[in-house]
Amino acid sequence: MSIRIEDLVYRYPNGALALDRVSVTIEPGERVAIVGSNGAGKSTFARHLIGITRPTSGSVWLDDWNTADHSVAELARKVGYVFQNPDDQLHARSVAAEVRFGPRNLGFSPERTAELTAWAMEATGLTQLATAHPHHLSLGDRKRVTLASVLAMDSAVVVLDEPTTGQDHKSVETIGRLISELSTGGKTVFAITHDMDFCAENFDRVLVMAEGRIRVDMPTDDWLRADQDFDRYGLQLPQITRLAHGLGWPESVATVGRFMERLPGHTGATPPDS
Numbered sequence: 661m662s663i664r665i666e667d668l669v670y671r672y673p674n675g676a677l678a679l680d681r682v683s684v685t686i687e688p689g690e691r692v693a694i695v696g697s698n699g700a701g702k703s704t705f706a707r708h709l710i711g712i713t714r715p716t717s718g719s720v721w722l723d724d725w726n727t728a729d730h731s732v733a734e735l736a737r738k739v740g741y742v743f744q745n746p747d748d749q750l751h752a753r754s755v756a757a758e759v760r761f762g763p764r765n766l767g768f769s770p771e772r773t774a775e776l777t778a779w780a781m782e783a784t785g786l787t788q789l790a791t792a793h794p795h796h797l798s799l800g801d802r803k804r805v806t807l808a809s810v811l812a813m814d815s816a817v818v819v820l821d822e823p824t825t826g827q828d829h830k831s832v833e834t835i836g837r838l839i840s841e842l843s844t845g846g847k848t849v850f851a852i853t854h855d856m857d858f859c860a861e862n863f864d865r866v867l868v869m870a871e872g873r874i875r876v877d878m879p880t881d882d883w884l885r886a887d888q889d890f891d892r893y894g895l896q897l898p899q900i901t902r903l904a905h906g907l908g909w910p911e912s913v914a915t916v917g918r919f920m921e922r923l924p925g926h927t928g929a930t931p932p933d934s
């Protein structure tokens with residue numbers, strides 16, 4: 661599904677201008693990271709994709725649907741949104757019930773609902789916690805429950821607001837792999853993130869937001885290579901890029917895999933944990 665945002669402006673009722681003439685087009689299967697400092701407008705932008713925030717002016721198109729003409733329930737068939745704060749999303753008494761809610765609510769058959777629920781819990785490492793009460797889980801586990809509940813809805817677009825919040829190293833890798841699988845399967849994945857290592861490893865394209873506008877829209881590698889204005893946007897280069905710079909390498913390197921390839925004497929073996 662392609663997404664077209666045209667001249668999107670959003671002003672909160674208190675007058676704060678959160679989005680200022682944002683225009684961008686995203687093609688099916690793209691993996692797009694949205695980065696930028698606190699208050700840049702990232703979450704406000706993302707909430708427009710699912711219609712829980714509506715444009716003050718401008719428009720959001722999902723293929724030939726203008727979101728203004730559709731309810732949140734209709735939009736939920738096309739776009740899944742994992743909230744920044746999991747507690748804004750969780751409502752059921754068990755992990756399995758939470759994950760099952762979405763596909764059941766969309767009217768999927770009991771078999772398809774069971775299949776998607778089992779898959780989403782497995783993919784996010786929650787199978788063992790199926791009967792646990794979401795509110796008794798850690799922040800990281802609660803965040804993965806919300807991720808699973810969106811995955812189970814099998815929507816064409818998946819929007820993840822800070823997916824690595826509270827996640828340990830292994831879970832961050834699992835989420836990265838999932839994002840890759842979703843995009844290979846033709847789904848469009850957006851993730852808002854402050855984690856530049858995660859951004860470099862998992863996203864082809866980056867949108868940098870500041871003061872309600874998209875200031876940069878580039879392939880992630882090119883942007884990291886251009887290596888400018890990071891401080892201005894409240895960002896820091898990925899650790900591996902800073903290490904390569906510190907070693908005086910002439911070429912910029914964004915991922916651990918590429919760093920290993922460029923090491924003198926590299927044998928072609930896959931580096932551990934990358």
Ligand SMILES: Nc1ncnc2c1ncn2[C@@H]1O[C@H](COP(=O)(O)OP(=O)(O)OP(=O)(O)O)[C@@H](O)[C@H]1O
Pocket residue numbers: 672673674676677678696697698699700701702703704705744
């Ligand atoms: N409910 C609200 N009422 C008024 N202003 C708001 C509200 N929510 C956000 N804002 C303002 O809108 C702007 C954009 O906020 P938003 O939450 O979209 O930023 P963000 O990029 O997601 O930040 P963060 O990285 O902290 O999550 C900020 O100036 C913020 O103060």
Ligand SMILES: [Mg+2]
Pocket residue numbers: 702703704744
């Ligand atoms: Mg936010």
